[in-house]
Structures are given as structure tokens and as C-alpha cells.
Amino acid sequence: MASRGYILLQISLLLTVATTAFSLSPYYYKNICPEALPTIKKLVGAAVYKERRMGASLLRLHFHDCFVNGCDASILLDPAPNIDSEKNAAANQNSARGFEVIDQIKAEVDKVCGHPVVSCADILAVAARDSVVALGGPSWKVQLGRRDSTTASRTQANLDLPSPFMDLPALINNFKKQGLNQRDLVALSGGHTIGFAQCFTFRNRIYNATNIDPAFAKERRVTCPPTGENTNLAPLDPTPAFFDTAYFNNLVKQRGLLISDQELFNGGSTDNLVKSYSLYPEAFWKDFAKSMIKMGNIKPLTGNQGQIRVNCRKVNY
Structure with missing residues (x-):
């Protein structure tokens, strides 16, 4: 008869396996479909080459996915009788974009893999990384x-x-609330070094804020009048097609476009981090990569949870 200690050891090992069997791994598709990641990289690169702004849009999709019930591709679901689509949420409506690129990637990945084995949630996570790399940022x-x-x-x-x-x-x-700290907040906000924002999101700041460079406010008012033209775009930093530290340099000069941007450098607890990132690009790159991995781990569905969608816009039935 096995000793009590041996039995306890076996139970402990089984529990360890049970809790780690479905943990995420960068090598998950290595044997299942080795061509999956190179295919995503190729298609993201082509999409960003065609339109540099798409890189920011794909990064934002992953961010907006993970912040709502975890990184589960829920943002990709179209409205349906039993789906109250997140595409219609205030932060996404007429704003979130890149869905067609994800559709294209999904179709091509399923083709090279032979059947649907790569989740839409993983495609979002990889496309975000590949977008940053395509715009000159860290991997x-x-x-x-x-x-x-x-x-x-x-x-x-x-x-x-x-x-x-x-x-x-x-x-x-x-x-x-998402398990992310102040360093994650500042590092991930640095994603605003690429992309654009719509006039209605920064109008109040450029007309009413006191913590704003007057010349910058005047410049932005040219394409964002006091009323109307809500969807006119402005770059989030001077080099919106390149992943660099211009975003943080702007904040130090009180040239942050959004209220939420400038709040990171406004006499508060995150000032020193902003200044550090503006001076040391390597520190920003390193922390951004760490925070992206951390964000990507927010409440993932694994194992037998959820499903691998055939069409990223629809639930499999």
C-alpha cells in the first residue's frame, strides 16, 4: 500500500498539472500550426504598409478587447439577437476599426493551418505586437x-x-480594476505614440484647458472648431506613424492631445515615469512590452472554455 506521504505528493502533482495545463504559452502553436504566426506577421505588415494608421487601430482593438471581460475577442462580435455588441459601446462606435484586417488574417490562418485552430483572441494579441514592430517599436x-x-x-x-x-x-x-498598476498605465498609454483621435475627444481641452501649451492649442483649433466637425482627426503625437517617445516628450511640454494624456504629467504621481520615458526610450520599450504581456493575460479563456470561432464576427452554433 502506498504511503500517505506518497499519496499526498501525487495529489499535489495532479493539482499542479490541473492549474498549469491550460496556462498561456508563446509556443502554443509550435506543433499545432507552425505557420500561424508568420502568416499573421505577413498580413499585418501588408496592412500597415498600405495604411500606417492601421497599426494603431489593431493595437487598440487588442486593448479594448482585454479591458472588457478579458482578452476573449468579444469586441469582434457583430450585433445579433443574443449579442449586445461591444462595437456599439461609446468608446468603440464609429471609432474602433481594423475588423476587416482581422477577418482577412483569420481566413488566411485557417487556410494554412488546414482548419480553425487559432483563436480570434490570439490573432488580436499577435496582430497588436506585429503592428508595433511594423511601426518601429519593440517586440x-x-x-x-x-x-x-x-x-x-x-x-x-x-x-x-x-x-x-x-x-x-x-x-x-x-x-x-484590471490588475494593472501605475507603471502599466503610463507604459500602455505610450501606445498613443501612434495613431489619431477625433475632434470631439479633445475639443474641450484645446479650448478650455489651462495646462496646455497655447501654440499647440491654437494649432489644433485649426481643424477642430468649437462646434461641428466631430470626426476630424488629429495625431496623438507629432510622429503618429512611428513608435517612438514623442508622446512623452509632448506631455512634458504640455502638448498632450487628450485630457487623459496630459493627466499623466500634471503634477501627480506619474510625472517622474513620464519624464523617465521621455529621456530613456529603452526603458519605455522594455516596460511597454512587459505591460502588453501583462494586459494580454487578463482573464483569458483557456482549455475547454469558450470556443475557437470559425468567423470572428459570429459565435459558432
């Missing part, structure tokens, strides 16, 4: 093995996605 090993949700929540998206009008305490609390 990192994306943790893989997520599965796709069968639900979406516009209500949760409205509650959990950070607003461009938030002050620093609200931003800190918003990220804390």
Missing part, C-alpha cells in the same frame, strides 16, 4: 492559447473602457 513573446468568448457586453464596455476625459485618479482606478 515581445506573445502568450498564446486563448479561446474565444460566446458573449459580449456593451454595458460592460461602457463601464470598463477608459475615457479620454478621465483625470489621473480615475485612470489609476480604471487600470487597477
